[in-house]
Amino acid sequence: MPQQTRSDIRNVAIVAHVDHGKTTLVDKMLWQTGAFSERQTVETTGERVMDSGDLEREKGITILAKNTAISYDGPSADGTPVTINIIDTPGHADFGGEVERGLSMVDGVVLLVDASEGPLPQTRFVLRKALAARMPVILCINKVDRPDSRIEEVEEETYELFMDLLDDAQGHADQLDFPVVYASAKAGVASTDRPGDGQLPEGNDLEPLFRTILQTIPAPTYDEGAPLQAHVTNLDSSNFLGRLALLRVHQGEIAKGQQVTWCKADGSQQKVKITELLMTRGLEREPADQAGPGDIIAVAGIPEITIGETLADPDNPIPLPLITVDEPAISMTIGTNTSPLAGKVRGAKVTARLVKDRLDRELIGNVSLRVLPTDRPDAWEVQGRGELALAILVEQMRREGYELTVGKPQVVTREIDGKVHEPVEALTIDTPEEYLGAITQILAARKGRMEQMTNHGTGWIRMEFKVPSRGLIGFRTEFLTETRGTGIAHHVFDGYEPWFGPITTRLTGSLVADRTGAVTAYAMVNLQERGTLFVEPATEVYEGMIVGENSRADDMDVNITKEKKLTNVRASSADNFEKVIPPRKLSLEQSLEFCREDECVEVTPEDVRIRKVILDQTERARALARSRR
Secondary structure: OOEEEOOOEEEEEEEEOOOOOHHHHHHHHHHHOOOOOOOOOHHHHOOOOOOOOHHHHHHOOOOOOEEEEEEEOOHHHOOOOEEEEEEEOOOOHHHHHHHHHHHOOOOEEEEEEEOOOOOOHHHHHHHHHHHHOOOOEEEEEEOOOOOOOOHHHHHHHHHHHHHHHHHHOOOOHHHHOOOEEEEEOOOOEEEOOOOOOOOOOOOOOOHHHHHHHHHHOOOOEEEOOOOOEEEEEEEEEEOOOEEEEEEEEEEOOEEOOOEEEEEOOOOOEEEEEOOEEEEEEEOEEEEOOEEOOOOEEEEEOOOOOOOOOEEEOOOOOOOOOOOOOOOOOEEEEEEEOOOOOOOOOOOOEOOHHHHHHHHHHHHHHOOOOEEEEOOOOOEEEEEEOOHHHHHHHHHHHHHOOEOEEEEOOEEOOEEEOOEEEEEEEEEEEEEEHHHHHHHHHHHHHOOOEEEEEEEOOOOEEEEEEEEEHHHHOOHHHHHHHHOOOOOEEEEEEEEEEEOOOOOOOOOOOEEEEOOOEEOOHHHHHHHOOOEEEOOOOOOEEOOOEEEEEEOOOOOEEEOOOOOOOOOOOOOOOOOOOOOOOOOOOOOHHHHHHHOOOOEEEEEOOOOEEEEEOOOOHHHHHHHHHHHHO
């Protein structure tokens, strides 16, 4: 069958390290191609329109890969409009499954690199995936107008990264011949001519980037007369249409009302009808009658369809290979809330059946997640790419009204040649020079080994470490404290190595409530000399709940509900307010980092509390004695 080309379509993914400007660039591409109506402005639509989720906007990161489509009819489009389908992918390594799905939809990538920071761990991760898929790459050096930009050096560093990864990813030497575009996504300007450091590129718009995409990214090809093959790469839902399957059409045509064969993940096949077919225009999905090779579409009418499956020709069904993602590296136990305060929040979802149903629903759209049974019927082991990905899942469930008990994050080990191996992370740190000693000391205690150190000559240094994944649990808080909030740390999964041995991640103990009651200011004043408290006056506590961090290494049971004894003698200081130091409020991520092996986190729609796994003080002491024998 002769090969045909659809010159009116380009499918491209924007990939980069976290916070290098992907979503901002996609925003500007949408604005400059007229994807918004005249009435819409940045004020009405908001910046980073692609980050539509509440958590994405709050944290300033992309969590889910999303697609949009722009119609470009500029000078390089030969007079006919070209539809550019753009996939905006997450930059954080914990959401790598989203990146892998995004790459399965496209024919090339735009690799964004910060003109100051240069290539970072996630840049290596996404580039390795693109090179392994033999995709052409456009290098876009973004934020060239930063005062500390070093454009030429960053270009050289990226070229060295390509050289380093080509053999590793089994790419092709042709991929080294990549075009370079210099841009300021925030200003909406791009150029193929290198500007001076800290200067804006010449030009008024992103026209050079559009032109480079059309020249570099190949148009989709297909075999004329080939049977239908469409790959499910993502899932969405609609209040009116139910579950939507997002597909890339590889061969053939698909139409609304058509009967197709649904090739399932278990190998079975079933004939289904396409009740609705939608295509993306800007940020909206619009009804369409049919779609052809290269189109990215959404279809309705198949309630149980999942990611990686294929819609094929009913007379000649040929399934496409399933999407494979890297194995999980971190796990945590998620179960029902078992604390004395469980069920106090009105309308909260507290039963094991509701929790299990929610975890099963998450599996449908999250290919990098695993849910395994434990020896308890009301708790499950949830495995994911990283601590942040699992914390995001728990936070989403909390906002949906679930009450949970969440265990301390653990690493997922595997046995290789009869020895236990654990996941290792490549950690990159940028920090002022004066914190060099403190950081190396912290990481030495966490079994990290330094691979490289670079001094940029600006008072800042870059250090690269290999650290076991469990050594990074709880690292971020300690790192930010030591560097006074100035340090920047990024890490990405780097493989498995033999077990590193015991790691002490927290040198302090916990202050544990020894009875149930309400916290008093009087008790807090007496206890705040012992450490840092997490609760405020009038907070309800129970036996076994952690109310603070002890300044010493061991745990201490304390009475934080103690009241001042009243007498008929008026003291001279009776009218003075108690001098209570404001408590340290821990977020969900910080609470998970704080946990030790015998501790867990209670999560409710209103509160996040840290507690001991064994609440009773006497039983806890017996368990500790047994473990030391």
